[in-house]
Amino acid sequence: MIQDYLRKQQDESNDYKPVFYDLKNAHDLQTFETLLETHPHIRINDNIDSQLRELMKIRNPTKRLTVAEYDEKVQAYLGDVSMEKFGVWVYYPWNDRLVHLVDEADFIELRTSRNQHKITAAEIAVLSKKKIGIVGLSVGQSIALTLVMERICGELRLADFDKLELTNMNRIRCGVHNIQVPKVVIAAREIAELDPFIKVKIYGDGMTEANMDSFFTEDGVLDIFVEECDGVDIKILSRIKAKALKIPVVMEMNDRGMIDIERFDLEPDRPLMHGLIPEVNTDTLKGLTDAEKLPIFSPMLALENASARMKYSLGEIGKTITTWPQLASSVVLGGALVADTCRRIALDQLKSSGRYYIDFEQLIV
Incomplete structure (x- = not known):
């Protein structure tokens, strides 16, 4: 029965x-x-x-x-x-x-009435026309929702190929009824419930070489690209595309409050990820396990500067854990850091490139 x-x-x-x-x-x-x-x-x-x-x-x-x-x-x-x-x-x-x-x-x-005068009416109008793309919907979900709550954009493009698993819910804010729902759908629904007037376009296959042009340029070129994906090939290829289109790239590391900014809009000749991307054939980077990605990720993400617990955890991948850990507190902090950075870039209040740390273990002792 x-x-x-x-x-x-x-x-x-x-x-x-x-x-x-x-x-x-x-x-x-x-x-x-x-x-x-x-x-x-x-x-x-x-x-x-x-x-x-x-x-x-x-x-x-x-x-x-x-x-x-x-x-x-x-x-x-x-x-x-x-x-x-x-x-x-x-x-x-x-x-x-x-x-x-x-x-x-x-x-x-x-x-937006409670944003003023931290964000002025004129700035609100400017932000409402901005288009922001986000790849990777773990940290990316927190970023997207913060952008929407603060109304830092008028359009969001979201890309992720994963469906929600129970193990994701240590950092992705949603209900258990969303298990096996695509992460892009979960994020897009929450955005619609927060603000149905913000345009959202989803890429449920994640970012691929086939849809990259659409993601970056269809219905208008992105103003800011936020990269939070695990795929080494897409991490590199998306930056090549952003650089060619002179789009600023923002990334949050989810460890020690590290945020990375690449202003390809102001520095079109700037090397990818500050020159830290190794010389590799991107065709060989697809389908790697997390353990196999580490030697490539390490110089790109300066993993030698990671927190002690992150370093230990990376050594345990494939032994006692299956992938690198992420904490809700770090994910929420990442959402705030990226949203604040995107707002200031969009309003021409921040012009720098670089890598910055908001490390609570060092700041609050």
């Missing part, structure tokens, strides 16, 4: 794009009504009134509005549009949720 019941359950889909409904549009209204009729168990979050009141609040910072004044301003803002048709309704098919939101401009104003 249990097996029969389980066989009837719907398989997990890989949907990650929300669906928008503008009820002022006749076609959207009709399809919206059909959605409600065909999804009797849909979960609805309609708190548009709260959003509108908050919008009136941030637009009147010098005055404490009364309830009557809030009502008056909200009604004036609505005009002839009814509350239920104002803004947009956003449907998330993977969890069968429907959320009523203000439109994009108001949403951005509300979402």
Whole structure:
């Protein structure tokens, strides 16, 4: 009986794009009504009134509005549009949720209001046009979500070929129901739930030589490339592509708070990874085990400067552990470091290349 019941359950889909409904549009209204009729168990979050009141609040910072004044301003803002048709309704098919939101401009104003004046309105406008690509969705997931929360870009391109395993959840923030869901889908869904107006494009096969041009240039050249992948060949080939396109590259090592910056946009003749990439045939680098990658990774990532525990762990690969360790605290720190760096690069506030350490064991003793 249990097996029969389980066989009837719907398989997990890989949907990650929300669906928008503008009820002022006749076609959207009709399809919206059909959605409600065909999804009797849909979960609805309609708190548009709260959003509108908050919008009136941030637009009147010098005055404490009364309830009557809030009502008056909200009604004036609505005009002839009814509350239920104002803004947009956003449907998330993977969890069968429907959320009523203000439109994009108001949403951005509300979402970024607590950023000011650390990030000015003019800077917010600049950042909303930036395109950032991320390869590798372990540290990369933390980076992507931080970029979105701070709204440092208007478009993200995400590449990773892996599906989530339980062992990944020591550092990837998600629920156990996501086991065997592609990491790019998990990240894209969370981004959509944080901010459905940010454009997300996923590459579920990871970055490959075949899709590299699309990743870097389709629908506009990337402004910043964030590299967090384990593949030695792609680590090198992606930098060759970024250098050719004069795109800055940012990488976080996930150990000792090391962040690496290569400003190919300002220094087009700069050697790849500061001249640390060895002379190798990239065709021979595919499919290597983690143990086989170490001799190549070592000079590139300056593993002689790694923390004592990382050095010990690297020697245990293939003996007591299967791959190099990553901690959630380091991954979250990496998300913050890369997001801050990307914001300053995007706003032309940071012009340097180099390798930097935010090592808590040395800073806090």
